[in-house]
Amino acid sequence: MLGDGSLERFRREGRIVVVGASLAGLRAAETLRDQGFAGSLTMIGAEPHEPYDRPPLSKQVLLGRASADRTALPRRRSVDANWRLGVPATGLDMAAKRVRLADGDEVPYDRLLISTGVRSRPWPHEDQAELDGVFVLRTRDDGAALARRLAEGPRRVLVIGAGFTGSEIASACCERGLAVTVAERGASPLVGALGGVVGAVAAELQREHGVDLRCGVMVTALEGDASGRVRAAQLSDGSTVEADVVIVSLGATRNTEWLAGSGLAAGPRGIACDAGCRAFDIRGIVTDDVYAAGDVARCPHPLFGYQFLSLEHWGNAVSQAGIAAHNMLSESTDRLPHMDVPAFWSAQFGVNIKSVGAPSLGTEILVAQGSLKEHRFVGVYGYQGRVIGAVAFDQARWLPFYQELIERTAPFPPPFPTVDRRSDGQRPVDADFPDPSVPTHGPTVTLSGYSPADRRMTFTPAH
């Protein structure tokens, strides 16, 4: 679209299709209308629900403080769209510029935004996964079903996997007074995302709240009773855990299968995009009419050597949606890059965990403020002599400072004193991340190689 008026015409009467009607899709649609897009807008969503917010599902909803079907996202403005909800997209024809839907319909577009997100990685043994009482938690329906079961007061809940979601689920169960066992193959909870030093604090939190936490073990099998209800789990250390609710929390899989064969650079690691959220095709050539945003996208990040980052973060979905929408409507010189520093939060066992940057890329950690023992601290992560990430346990107000250090690629360890520096913060220590060649479900920031068309990496669940 050069300066021949075609962009103006597109903004006036073009067709934009958004596949994936969740947070990123909705925010992109709002931005498109905010920025004056007057053409037709179609929102395609696999789930039958209008866009809803997921973070409450593992917190308020499991605690019984909110109902899963009342989590619809507030609207910033009206988007005047055609909504095709409950109909998954099944294929993309890039040459004909059409999206195929599960009901056989085809929707033509001038520009396409893909924000299909991720889904829970299921329990790998299908017959066991189908036992009554085995859950995953990703969608509103998952949340509603699990909350209902927890309200019935199960005798013991088993959570498989102590990443953020698994830990939040365990926390909610504890708070409801339920007996909980957590099985984690790593050395501690959150180890993939935050390393072993902070993971040890997370483990302490779990145990102090009465969680039966078992690390370094895998669940090898789930057993059902005669009526098809889950009854127990076998662990790799030979032990058995009797549980009537099992929640499989082994991370997520990107929803890209529907793009197989389309020619788009989409694979298990997501859809490769440039810094402006334009998708690459499998030849490594950037498209100009297909964009991606949110959990399904992976973008090169200037702060991390332009390596492609996949981020399953709420804030990343919002900011990429804004960038993608803006760029869809802009001349090439007016386009904006996505440069936000990654950030996420988790609430578990009464503690607010927040992080900025990419802790999982760090090799060392310095407890710059507070104390691990008190579960109130700021940890700063270093990589090759620079600050690359930070995490705070109940110390959120300091994080903007550390974010600035990350943005400025400040030296690590930080050469200055701070308030509340304790004896365990005098020198950096090994951040103790697991061997990156061992697949884990934990990291919230994943490096997935330099090549935009890299589809070699595959994930094989260890369970």
Next chain:
Amino acid sequence: MTQSPLHRILDFANRADPYPVYEELRKTPVYHEDDGPYVISTYYEIRSLLHDPRISSDARNLSSATRDPLAGPDQEDMALPPSFLRLDPPEHDRLRRMTNRHFGPPHSPHRVDGMRAELHGIVSGLVDGIGDPGRIDLVEQFSYPFPVTVICRLLGVPREDEARFHTWADTIAASLDPDPDADPAERGRGAHDARTQLGMYLAGLIEERRRNPGDDMLSELATAKGPDGTMSTMELLSTAALLLIAGHETTVNLVTNGMLTLLRHPEVLQRLRADPRLAVPVVEELLRFEPPVQLLPQRTTLADVEVHGVNIPKGASLWLVLASGNRDPRRFGDPDRFDPDREDIQHLGFGSGIHSCFGAPLARLEAQLALSELARRLENPRLLEDPPPYRRNAVLRGPRHLHIACDGIRA
């Protein structure tokens, strides 16, 4: 004669309108002369320093070489240990947490919300008692007594003692605002006496509450056994004094500055009269436009810190001029316009970071209720003098009197 910006901030002649001084100051975002403090006047630099762990609030970290005209023993009685306002973590966090346990969420989520009806009652009573509508001193008759009464109710000071409490609070407040014509020795003595008497009174009340606790904040603070332990009597006195002094003067100024600003913007006053819900954005915009705390002195650097290209050495004294940051055109469009319809209003009126105003939610409610009630009940209110006479204090800035008249008081 050209004065240095530092002197112009302190110069009483600029009290009624300090904003041109700040505008000049912002041309040098980090201003410093001789051995004086480093004065930070731009929004982003201030906000960044408020979240910077290299900045201490503990005066013991100040280098003795610094000469700061706002430093030294003033606001708080030196006989008491420093309150959390002047401490760094972990002590700050511990004391603030222990105090908050009985003031706000998560442990006391309904304390402030539950005071709405009582606040409304106090406000109505004060307006009812205004008397001659032809000449009202809003400060004496309304803004001043309101927050003292609120703090008495919050702490659980018995009604029959409120009058004594008011007298001490007045004397202490006056000592924060030295009248240059008064004899300093006498004023100092008066304030010292008032502090001693207030301290003894509070100590007695604490003892009484330990024996017969009620559901007020002082009883809870005195008897609590939380995860952080129990406050010592000295810590408790220090905290109560902080709540009283920090919560009093600032609220007086917020309400008085608010009414002054509304009377200068009659169209907004008119809208507020028609719709009391407008009080919410009006108060937020007031906190930006006329913040009760103009600047935060008494912060110091624990290391050399570079701000806007200027190296501030370790141990230096900082002034963070919140009121100037709030008028920074790099942050707010048309910053000198009072505009309650502003959508982007992340002001610095309550500070930011770990020391952000402890009483902010209560101050918000007090100001919202006071201004909407005044707008509703005063018929055709007008200023009798503009600008009004100001207090001398450059930090806690506000009118000493606000003389207004109206045609009558509505029921």
Next chain:
Amino acid sequence: MLRIAVDLNRCQGYAQCAFLAPEVFAMHGEESLLYSPEADEEQREKVMQAAAACPVQAILVDTVDAPAEAVSGAR
């Protein structure tokens, strides 16, 4: 009905919302916020008060009558 979402990346736990509208916003521990994603219309005034008081402006409350527009299925 009011729909509410809080950008918890922005949230720094100042708790102004939990002071002013405790029926809808609650602190969970010292710093974590738990809120009702949907609140009754009668809470509107307090929720708006809470949103306005947020020092980091992290609270988003519905501004349009969305359910009328978002219909499921084909059109």
